[in-house]
Every structure is written in C-alpha cells, then in structure tokens.
Amino acid sequence: MAKAPVLTPRAEDFPRWYQDLISKAELADNGPVRGTMVIRPYGYGLWERMQGEMDARIKRAGADNAYFPLFIPQSYLTREAEHVEGFAPELAVVTHGGGKELEEPVVVRPTSETIINDYFSKWVQSYRDLPLLINQWANVVRWEMRPRVFLRTSEFLWQEGHTAHATYEDARDYAAMIHREVYGDFMVNVLAVDVVLGRKTPRERFAGAINTLTLEGMMGDGKALQMGTSHELGQNFAKAFDTRYLAADGERKLVWQTSWGTSTRMVGGLIMSHGDDHGLCIPPRLAPVQAVVLAVKGDEAVLAKVREIAGRLAAAGIRVRVDDRTDTPFGRRAVDWELKGVPLRIEVGPRDLEQGTAMLVRRIPGGKEPVAIDALAATLPALLEEDQALLLRRSRDRRTALTSDVATVEEAGEAAKAGGWARIPWSVLGEAGEARLAEDGVSVRCLVAEDGSVPNSDDQPGNIAIVARAY
Amino acid sequence: MAKAPVLTPRAEDFPRWYQDLISKAELADNGPVRGTMVIRPYGYGLWERMQGEMDARIKRAGADNAYFPLFIPQSYLTREAEHVEGFAPELAVVTHGGGKELEEPVVVRPTSETIINDYFSKWVQSYRDLPLLINQWANVVRWEMRPRVFLRTSEFLWQEGHTAHATYEDARDYAAMIHREVYGDFMVNVLAVDVVLGRKTPRERFAGAINTLTLEGMMGDGKALQMGTSHELGQNFAKAFDTRYLAADGERKLVWQTSWGTSTRMVGGLIMSHGDDHGLCIPPRLAPVQAVVLAVKGDEAVLAKVREIAGRLAAAGIRVRVDDRTDTPFGRRAVDWELKGVPLRIEVGPRDLEQGTAMLVRRIPGGKEPVAIDALAATLPALLEEDQALLLRRSRDRRTALTSDVATVEEAGEAAKAGGWARIPWSVLGEAGEARLAEDGVSVRCLVAEDGSVPNSDDQPGNIAIVARAY
Structure with missing residues (x-):
C-alpha cells in the first residue's frame, strides 16, 4: 500500500x-x-x-x-x-x-x-x-x-x-x-x-x-x-x-x-x-547544505565515521551537514531532508561500515546506490554540477513545452488560461489587446525581440509579447 | 604657519x-x-x-x-x-x-x-x-x-x-x-x-x-x-x-x-x-581597506606600478584599494585617507619609481619612510598586526590612567564628572548611592568581582561598581 x-x-x-x-x-x-x-x-x-x-x-x-x-x-x-x-x-x-x-x-x-x-x-x-x-x-x-x-x-x-x-x-x-x-x-x-x-x-x-x-x-x-x-x-x-x-x-x-x-x-x-511532490530541490550552487551525512543508528563507530566523512567533504569544499539525531527515527529524518531538497544524502549504517561503503541518495535525478566511502570526496563535486545542469535543463524544457506561438488575442488568452505562455507579435496585440487580456487576469510579462534579445524600444519592429498568468 | x-x-x-x-x-x-x-x-x-x-x-x-x-x-x-x-x-x-x-x-x-x-x-x-x-x-x-x-x-x-x-x-x-x-x-x-x-x-x-x-x-x-x-x-x-x-x-x-x-x-x-584630531584610526583586523596605494601623479608608469603593487598586496591577503583619482590634488587625497583612518598608505610617484621604492605612511603609530616596493607584500602583514596591538594597548592604557579607586559616593561622582571612571565597593555605594549619582547624570556602568571577573549575583561579597558618565 x-x-x-x-x-x-x-x-x-x-x-x-x-x-x-x-x-x-x-x-x-x-x-x-x-x-x-x-x-x-x-x-x-x-x-x-x-x-x-x-x-x-x-x-x-x-x-x-x-x-x-x-x-x-x-x-x-x-x-x-x-x-x-x-x-x-x-x-x-x-x-x-x-x-x-x-x-x-x-x-x-x-x-x-x-x-x-x-x-x-x-x-x-x-x-x-x-x-x-x-x-x-x-x-x-x-x-x-x-x-x-x-x-x-x-x-x-x-x-x-x-x-x-x-x-x-x-x-x-x-x-x-x-x-x-x-x-x-x-x-x-x-x-x-x-x-x-x-x-x-x-x-x-x-x-x-x-x-x-x-x-x-x-x-x-x-x-x-x-x-x-x-x-x-x-x-x-x-x-x-x-x-x-x-x-x-x-x-x-x-x-x-x-x-x-x-x-x-x-x-x-x-x-x-x-519543487516536486516530495518537496524542494535546491540547486547545488545555491544550497546552504549540499550534502547531508546521516547516521542511520547511534552507535559510536557510525557516529565517528559520519563525522569523518563530513570533515573530508568539507575539506573538498562541499557545504556539508551531519545528521546524528538518532533519537528521531531514520525514516522521518530521510523524508525531512528530501522535503528540504538537499541535493545529496549520504547514509551510513553499521552494515555499510563493514563494507567501507555508504548509501548515496540523489534528490534531483532520484535514485540511490552504494558508494565507497573513500571515493566520496572525489566523486561528489561532479555530481553536484550534474544536478545543477539538470535543474536548469528541466526549467528550459518546461518553458519550451508550455510556450506556444499564437496569432490572435483570443488564442493568447486561451493559452495563458490553460497554464502556459503565449508568444504573439506586439504589433498584433498592442495596448488594446493587452487591456482586453487584463480583464481575464492575463498580462504581458514582457516584450522580446525576434532574435530573443531585449528590445531597445516598445515599438521596435518584430517585437514579440510574452503573455501569461502571473503570480 | x-x-x-x-x-x-x-x-x-x-x-x-x-x-x-x-x-x-x-x-x-x-x-x-x-x-x-x-x-x-x-x-x-x-x-x-x-x-x-x-x-x-x-x-x-x-x-x-x-x-x-x-x-x-x-x-x-x-x-x-x-x-x-x-x-x-x-x-x-x-x-x-x-x-x-x-x-x-x-x-x-x-x-x-x-x-x-x-x-x-x-x-x-x-x-x-x-x-x-x-x-x-x-x-x-x-x-x-x-x-x-x-x-x-x-x-x-x-x-x-x-x-x-x-x-x-x-x-x-x-x-x-x-x-x-x-x-x-x-x-x-x-x-x-x-x-x-x-x-x-x-x-x-x-x-x-x-x-x-x-x-x-x-x-x-x-x-x-x-x-x-x-x-x-x-x-x-x-x-x-x-x-x-x-x-x-x-x-x-x-x-x-x-x-x-x-x-x-x-x-x-x-x-x-x-579617533584623533586627524580623523579615524581603523583597527587593521576590522578595516575594510587596510592599505591604500596612491598614485601621486597620473603618468602611465606610475598608474601601472600602483596597480601592480595593489595586485601583489591583494594576493598576500591584504584588503587593498587603489587611489588613482589624479585629477584631485594629491594633498587632498592624502588628508582624506587620513580622515578615513586607513592603517597604511603607500604613495607612488615618478621619483620613487626610479629608486624602486614607495613612501609608506603609517596612520596609527604615525611616521613615514621609503620602503622597497618588492618588500611591501612581505612586510605589511606584520605592520598591520603591530598596529592592531598598538590600538588595543592605547585603549587599555587610557582606561588604566583614567580609572581611580574611591571610597565614598562623593568621590565617585567627582571622578566621573572630571571625565574618568571610578571604582567603588558596591557595599559602600548601594542602590541609594546609585540614585544620588543619577541626579548628576552619573551611572553605575557595571559591577565586577574583585578579581575582575563577572559576578554571579548583585550582592556577591567584594563586588565593585564602575561609575562613569556615559553616552
């Protein structure tokens, strides 16, 4: 269930x-x-x-x-x-x-x-x-x-x-x-x-x-x-x-x-x-905590290893935090870090120690796999950069997928109300069209030039209006 | 004159x-x-x-x-x-x-x-x-x-x-x-x-x-x-x-x-x-600008050297700024940096260049002397720490010189009004004495224990009141 x-x-x-x-x-x-x-x-x-x-x-x-x-x-x-x-x-x-x-x-x-x-x-x-x-x-x-x-x-x-x-x-x-x-x-x-x-x-x-x-x-x-x-x-x-x-x-x-x-x-x-249905995803370059090292259980060897790993990651320039709150159930803590969108989670339990590995959980692409503890500091920086690029790509892909080129004011309004952005020539829309869209809570977010650059004036030929509902 | x-x-x-x-x-x-x-x-x-x-x-x-x-x-x-x-x-x-x-x-x-x-x-x-x-x-x-x-x-x-x-x-x-x-x-x-x-x-x-x-x-x-x-x-x-x-x-x-x-x-x-009569003195560990490198005149060789020196000082971990505003008279700029309390001033003119030296002016101890440009980056960090220590010593010496031990409420009031601090046993002063001093704009700044530590209670035996006028 x-x-x-x-x-x-x-x-x-x-x-x-x-x-x-x-x-x-x-x-x-x-x-x-x-x-x-x-x-x-x-x-x-x-x-x-x-x-x-x-x-x-x-x-x-x-x-x-x-x-x-x-x-x-x-x-x-x-x-x-x-x-x-x-x-x-x-x-x-x-x-x-x-x-x-x-x-x-x-x-x-x-x-x-x-x-x-x-x-x-x-x-x-x-x-x-x-x-x-x-x-x-x-x-x-x-x-x-x-x-x-x-x-x-x-x-x-x-x-x-x-x-x-x-x-x-x-x-x-x-x-x-x-x-x-x-x-x-x-x-x-x-x-x-x-x-x-x-x-x-x-x-x-x-x-x-x-x-x-x-x-x-x-x-x-x-x-x-x-x-x-x-x-x-x-x-x-x-x-x-x-x-x-x-x-x-x-x-x-x-x-x-x-x-x-x-x-x-x-x-x-x-x-x-x-954000997704599991919580935040923080881009690694912004993240106050890029990696959290979790002690699955509170035994001394685990706690010592968790601190050692955190020290090595910090020395490698990673913003790291230790989670040793072992009086809180492990599952609850894992969900909490997922909610908070920390890019990488390194889970260390007694069994991992024996094998010299830790479980690496990646928030942004998803998935988990065991990784050799000695390899973490060398591996993680590249993963963080991968995750950063993935988030930007997702943002770009969504914008591409949900943006449509339209030819009339009505189509622009429909596209915006359906939950997307519409691109319409400003010469077609104009201030009158903008006022009509406003009645439905739709606005011109900005004008862009045909080549995607920022126009030097409102009425530069070829200007395109981007139309959407907005926060 | x-x-x-x-x-x-x-x-x-x-x-x-x-x-x-x-x-x-x-x-x-x-x-x-x-x-x-x-x-x-x-x-x-x-x-x-x-x-x-x-x-x-x-x-x-x-x-x-x-x-x-x-x-x-x-x-x-x-x-x-x-x-x-x-x-x-x-x-x-x-x-x-x-x-x-x-x-x-x-x-x-x-x-x-x-x-x-x-x-x-x-x-x-x-x-x-x-x-x-x-x-x-x-x-x-x-x-x-x-x-x-x-x-x-x-x-x-x-x-x-x-x-x-x-x-x-x-x-x-x-x-x-x-x-x-x-x-x-x-x-x-x-x-x-x-x-x-x-x-x-x-x-x-x-x-x-x-x-x-x-x-x-x-x-x-x-x-x-x-x-x-x-x-x-x-x-x-x-x-x-x-x-x-x-x-x-x-x-x-x-x-x-x-x-x-x-x-x-x-x-x-x-x-x-x-601060003194010439302006601020900023402790080096705080100073946003620890050293300013001034171009005395605007000729190209001087400006190039000024930038080179600044680069070398920055690389040595010194917070440095270039002053190349050579359309403002040099004397006015020197007075301005003195007012602003920048600890070290390095003045570079055409004649200095010939000799491979710059004039080093120290704001905190005062005084100026020519220094080999190549030696600056190695010399300055120690001077900054000297200046830091000197400011603290002056602060300590002033407090020692202007603090007196007194035995009566009247003496405490007199000492404070004369522009200093008085130390008086709290058992002598008490809340009644404190109220009397307040009538003259004098207050108990704090209580300290006999050994200089912070008392654990108001009425700890041996507590000394420090009495002064205050901002």
Whole structure:
C-alpha cells in the first residue's frame, strides 16, 4: 500500500502544495500582522546564500552598499507624480512616535528612490562624482491585500540599487548590464531558473520609470513570476529633487538614473520552479547544505565515521551537514531532508561500515546506490554540477513545452488560461489587446525581440509579447 | 604657519569633533525624519565588516539566522509588564495601512522578544527541540528625543539573539558565553577596544530580564559607552507567551531564555575609542581597506606600478584599494585617507619609481619612510598586526590612567564628572548611592568581582561598581 503523500500533489492543488511545502520544509510561517512573514532558519539560509551570491556580483558591478532610513516624510513621495500614484494605495503610515502624534506623518519605505535622491542631490557636485553607484539591503513595506508567503508579503527583504549618471546612454547601459550580468547570470547560473529577459510594456512599468527591464521565470504550473527588475528612471526623480552635477562645460545638468531590485520573492520562485511532490530541490550552487551525512543508528563507530566523512567533504569544499539525531527515527529524518531538497544524502549504517561503503541518495535525478566511502570526496563535486545542469535543463524544457506561438488575442488568452505562455507579435496585440487580456487576469510579462534579445524600444519592429498568468 | 585643522580638536569640543569626523570622513548623514541616519558607503563598510566578524562568531556559537516581522501587534508588548513599561515611551506606531485605518495599531519593533516568543511557543514541542538558538540581523526603532548619529538614533541596525533552553543553568551559561566569547572576543580582538565585562545593577537591567551582562568601553573623553548586552530573561517571556516544552519526565515545563544584542552603536564606539584630531584610526583586523596605494601623479608608469603593487598586496591577503583619482590634488587625497583612518598608505610617484621604492605612511603609530616596493607584500602583514596591538594597548592604557579607586559616593561622582571612571565597593555605594549619582547624570556602568571577573549575583561579597558618565 502506498504511503499517504507528505504534501498535497501539485497536480491536485498547486497553491496548496506550495503552502504545504513552505510549512513542512520549515521555510516560513505567516506573521501575526496580516501579510507579514516569519522566515525560519532554513528559509533564511536560502536567502543568505542568495544575498552572498548577489552581493558579490553587485560589488563587481562597482556599486557600494549603504543604508537609508526606513522612515520617509510623506511629502517626499508626492514630488514625483507617477511614483506617488503607484505607491499611495500600499503605504503603511506612522502617525505616532515617542508617545506623541507626529507633526508630519511618515511612511514606511515602499522603495527608496525619493529619500535617496534627497541625498544624491547633496552628494553629487561635479561630473567627477559620477557615476554614483549605491546598493542597499533592506526591508520594505507594501500593504498587501492578497498576501502569499515569499510572493506577496506586506513586508519583504530585498536589495535596491540606485545610481546616477552623467548621460542617458551611461544610465541605459548600466541598467541593462545589471539586468543581464548581475540578475540574469545569478538566476540562470545559480538559481537554475531559465528566465526570459525582456522589456515591460508601458502598462507594466515601474511607477516613475521610463523603461523597466524584467526577468520572468516559468513556475511549475506554467504561470509566470517576475523575479527581478531593472529600471531606467530617466530624469524624473532628478527633476523632482533637483539632482544636478557641474558638467565639464560649466553647466549644471540633471543626472540620469537607474534603480533595480530583487527580493525574497526569489525564494518563492525557487520553490515553484524546482519543487516536486516530495518537496524542494535546491540547486547545488545555491544550497546552504549540499550534502547531508546521516547516521542511520547511534552507535559510536557510525557516529565517528559520519563525522569523518563530513570533515573530508568539507575539506573538498562541499557545504556539508551531519545528521546524528538518532533519537528521531531514520525514516522521518530521510523524508525531512528530501522535503528540504538537499541535493545529496549520504547514509551510513553499521552494515555499510563493514563494507567501507555508504548509501548515496540523489534528490534531483532520484535514485540511490552504494558508494565507497573513500571515493566520496572525489566523486561528489561532479555530481553536484550534474544536478545543477539538470535543474536548469528541466526549467528550459518546461518553458519550451508550455510556450506556444499564437496569432490572435483570443488564442493568447486561451493559452495563458490553460497554464502556459503565449508568444504573439506586439504589433498584433498592442495596448488594446493587452487591456482586453487584463480583464481575464492575463498580462504581458514582457516584450522580446525576434532574435530573443531585449528590445531597445516598445515599438521596435518584430517585437514579440510574452503573455501569461502571473503570480 | 600651521594649517587650519580639518576637525575641531577633541580637547576643545569632543562632541563637535565627533560630528565633524562623521561628516568629513563621509561615514553618515542625519536623515530627514528626526533621529534617523543615512549610513554612507564608508560607514556602512565598517558595519559590514563588523557583521561579517560577528556573524561568524554567532554561527560558531550554534545560532542560526532567521527573520521576524518589523510590525508587532500592540497587544503583544503589553503581555510582559516590565517590558512594555520600558519600551512604551519609545514606540513608533503605524495606524494606517493600505489606505485604511487599522483595526489594531501595530508597533514598529523596538526589539523582538515578544514576537519571537509567539513563534517559539509554536516551534518548541519537546526537550529535543532545545536549546533553540536564533539570531536576527535587522533594523529596530526606538523614538529618540536627543539623537546622536550611531550612538542614539531612532532607527538603528543590529543583531538580536534569542534562545530557549530547558534549564536555568543552560540559559545562564549561554548568555555568559555570548558575552565573553562572541562579544568580548570581537570587541577586544577585532575592534581593539579594551572593554570591561560586567553585570548591570537592577536599575540598569533590560526591561524584562533577570540579569543583564554588559561590555563597557572607555571613549576618548573618559566617558563610557555600553557596546553590547547579553540578558538572562529567566521565564518572564515564557510565562507571558506560555512557551513550554515536554520534558523527559512527561511534564510540560516553561523554557528559560536569553537575548543579546549589538548594534551600529559600535561604529560610534570605534570612532570615539580610536579617533584623533586627524580623523579615524581603523583597527587593521576590522578595516575594510587596510592599505591604500596612491598614485601621486597620473603618468602611465606610475598608474601601472600602483596597480601592480595593489595586485601583489591583494594576493598576500591584504584588503587593498587603489587611489588613482589624479585629477584631485594629491594633498587632498592624502588628508582624506587620513580622515578615513586607513592603517597604511603607500604613495607612488615618478621619483620613487626610479629608486624602486614607495613612501609608506603609517596612520596609527604615525611616521613615514621609503620602503622597497618588492618588500611591501612581505612586510605589511606584520605592520598591520603591530598596529592592531598598538590600538588595543592605547585603549587599555587610557582606561588604566583614567580609572581611580574611591571610597565614598562623593568621590565617585567627582571622578566621573572630571571625565574618568571610578571604582567603588558596591557595599559602600548601594542602590541609594546609585540614585544620588543619577541626579548628576552619573551611572553605575557595571559591577565586577574583585578579581575582575563577572559576578554571579548583585550582592556577591567584594563586588565593585564602575561609575562613569556615559553616552
């Protein structure tokens, strides 16, 4: 008789599978205030690894980390008209501080363009101060009516980059470089999500931007997730905050700006990209724990061998953890590591010891086989790279299988509602078609050029719209 | 003729020197909302290094990072009577979210004992789940009437550890271990601040704790700064949130808890411990930039050599930066690096090249001398360790010189007001004497045992009170 499944099967109820997994793999809990979340140690460990990988790329892109205040005077947001219109409905407002009503209410930052421009306008004097490249790791608040853990939460963690440049071209190129070399590289090569890089339509642009670049991933149910965005802000905020520099020609010119962000939403994307009915699958390059060494039983020889193996794997550069909780049944622990998606499990019992072998269980391709203990440290790194490539291939194959080229707005809507992506010429769809799809909860995720590259403008001939339901 | 000093001299006006330094070394700015701060890249770089060193120690202490929400229901704070009394005057309150007035206002976390206990009470089932060791890196808000950058700000960044244990002894020992092996080790061996480890008097305890351990540093003006605290919470929060575990004997028992925190206040402590009239002095083990290689002039041979030297130093494990901003006068750049307290400056000009030497300028002991370029990578690591030791010795010498043993409450008050620390038997001072000193703005920083160790109780015979003015 088959055992009862640990999780609701994906095919039965994908959203419920997602909630089950988050709870059973101990990734996060709902917070007491509506829409907030508690990120538990294993979930936070995934975020810490994302931070580490992203931070290194952001620093290589020349940006320095800094920190701006959580509280923004309400008046700042109103200075850029589209920006305030976009964010006003989502704001949390502090009206009392230190036991008294405040003279001016302050908002909890939903994003930091306004407060950062206030300082850029002081720090930037001459062309020598440009480009000014800043990144911030922080929490932000956007009041959320339909919260879902990691995907839409009233408070989330993110990084937000903010830069100022002397010319339009320099800002444009920097936004594109972050999009491709920081975000694209991280998502494809570390998260193993085969994201599409494209350009948002005017309707989907960030409030205050002249161009928004996006990375869209296809989830296990065929829906899309926006995994990160990089914006050209033009001179909109520079005008609002009078952010100017003294040019070499002696004129005081407005700067050109970018902003770009990725958040804990990526944890949701990771789960929905790679998870299966048994739990998570963590790409090895991201995994906080790449291999777990389990003691099947608590006898001394086994425990000593488990620690010895872990030491050798750690010395080989593998992120390894020992599981010696032998007062918990072995089967329960094995299921738990499967749920948590650790790529490799090395199980050591008394009988294995006699033979100098351990049982190697691979989460991502599946399957188990005995391996000589002395060979583990030399064998495992290649298996981890194999698993990394397999996850990316699966992501790519799913996108290929579930994407269709269509010729009419109706077909695009049908394909999206059936759980897939549709590609339709933007010249056929247009803003009118986009508005019609929106009535059915279907959106244009992005525009891509015929050759798959990111278009330089909305109306570049040959632009293709990718249409889908999205989280 | 002497040049005008870059900073207000410390002897003239210490608080103004502090503000000058923070501004001119580009560490931080005041935020637009009263009491908030903008941490600029160089200041944030110091904090990032503190985080990295502390985080490694916290993980070695067995704690895992997690993240709890910024917003706490107001009702949570009232569950622990002393806690709410301590924090109520400092709370920021959100009354509106998503365009509507909230049914229950939420407070912005001033600390997270309450919300964390709400989850501990769900996560802890049996003795097998203990100890539960959690740390969080986050921002917190405590409305501040007399703000001072890094020292007292309405929002600050910190880490807060929260743990639950099966027994009183285990919790007590863990709080003491964090105090000594995480905080003490970091502050003495990385920050080079010769902190005193002691125990707070009941008057100075954290709101809700049964014991608060503290680390007190002496600043350049002889005042004290509380640089970190580790609390035994007893069962106060466990009772308020019914945080219980199933013991091996089948009984459901309340857990014993600790909490412990350090914050961006340590950046203020670093500045006031080691800064001088020329600027900061950063201990090499902390310094984000340990050595800067300056091109005196912009000719190609110099620039090539500067990059070559930097590459060799980086390969030797030194955190190095190139300064090739040769369109800014050399003198201004040299003053800037002095202000920023980078331990070693390597100046390379055309004449040096001919001789195969560079000018080595040492910020901490002072002085400059030519050094063979080929010898730099081999020489510098030892100089950095010398400088590290020198800063700690200066910190120790200052504390010794400015601390006096006194026999009466009056003498203790006089010594503190004169800008130093007084040691007085706690049996002489007592809570009545402590209250009298408080009228003059003088406090008991901590109690220490006769042999310098941390006392196990307030009234342990021989306890000595350390009395000072404090930030």
